[in-house]
Amino acid sequence: MLKVVRRFSRLCYLCILSSLWLIAAMMLSGKVPTASAATLSADDGPNPCTGAYHKPAFGSTVVVNSGEVICSNLTSFGSTVIIRGDVIGDVVAFGGDVVIAGDVDGNVMLYSGNVTLQDSAHVNGDIHLCGGRWLHGSDAQLHGSVIDCTHTVSKLVLGDGSLEFHFWSLLTWVALGVLLTSLLPEHVMLVRTTARNKLRRSLVLGMLSILLAPAILAVLVALIIPIPLAILIAIVLIAAWALGTISVGWLIGEYIVRIVSPQHNTRVLQVVVGLTVLVLAGSLPYIGWLVILGAGLLGLGAVFLSRFGTRLYSQPKQPLPM
Structure with missing residues (x-):
């Protein structure tokens, strides 16, 4: 079981890293300075250009x-x-x-x-x-x-149409991520730390939760009387999934921003970049669902291990940055 979890986590990391290349392609595809401007300036006289932006601003x-x-x-x-x-x-x-x-x-x-x-x-x-x-x-x-x-249109298509970029999904996740990390930064931080320090345990617990949840809900619905309890459990699972996904997105964004633009390493930028990567990776054909599922299961398990971000599951090796 641990070998399967280890392979699954490695595959998730590979998918996330590949999505970074997709973001770079999105920024560069069709966005490279055209030769027409240089040709025009060379034919008309001295080059009027005084500068250029070779990197995006953060x-x-x-x-x-x-x-x-x-x-x-x-x-x-x-x-x-x-x-x-x-x-x-x-x-x-x-x-x-x-x-x-x-x-x-x-x-x-x-x-x-x-x-x-x-x-x-x-x-x-x-x-x-x-x-x-x-x-x-x-x-x-x-x-x-x-x-x-x-x-x-409800989506933007990149390249030859093999990658679908769902705008509203991105906008919803980014808005929810910024809201949660602004209102409940400590809770999201504890979930994020748990997901990073206890990756395998979080994945296993997330898988077990998803596997057992349908059976529990079916039993409660069949009993008729505890139907409100079944609805409450479903809402709790959805909230836990959202909190866990945002925490994993923040973790990914922290890693990316620290490497790409350490001088602008802010919490909001980390959340925006991380969730953007997740949505882009989730739009990949064939393996996109695996990335979203892996991030969701990892976050879900971390949410339950940290009791919805109310306690630190294990002692961190260094102080938690806020």
Whole structure:
């Protein structure tokens, strides 16, 4: 049994690591500075570019000042983007607002954020909104269309369509994760610590809970009288699954942010990144369900071991960071 659990946990880790490559592909696919801008500047005279963004921004305010010409795509996570100069490329923002008072020669794509076009704004491309809205001044110019993905489609497709990115699922999990970690940070922290320190035991307990729960609920429903108790148990299981999944997502996000952007290693960013990875990994064909199931079972077992995050199951090797 332990060998099976060990292999199962290793497979979950491999799936999570592979999803990191998918996020990198999502940020780079279609978001690499195009050769047309370089060719245009070379034919028309001196290169007007004054800079480029080769890495995404995490949690900080990104400002393109007046007179600057950025010849690259601009990608941000949880950041406010202010453009007063020129951007030759796409502007992509996850969980942040974009304010444009200059020129953007490319598309503007926002996921759970708002875009504001001031009177001096010129956008030569489309605006894609997923869970946000756009405001514009009377003199702002948009040479393209405003596409609301929440009204036209319920999912975003990456590449050739083999990976489905469910926007509403991501938005729900991220919102719930930020809410729980803000209101009950100690409880989520204790569940997360239990999942990390007692991985095998948490997985086994999560599996046993899922296997036994249907039988217990069926018996209670058959008895008729304890039906409210059966409903209560079902609600408790759903709440435990959600709390455990968010805790595992926070654990994954902490690892990723610590490696990718240690200078912006905040709790909110860890939760957003970790749950985004889980949702993306869960959208993988064939093995996506295995990732979600593994994370859920691990979190469920950790929730029960820590008694819903009210006690520390085992003494940590180092103080718990909040």
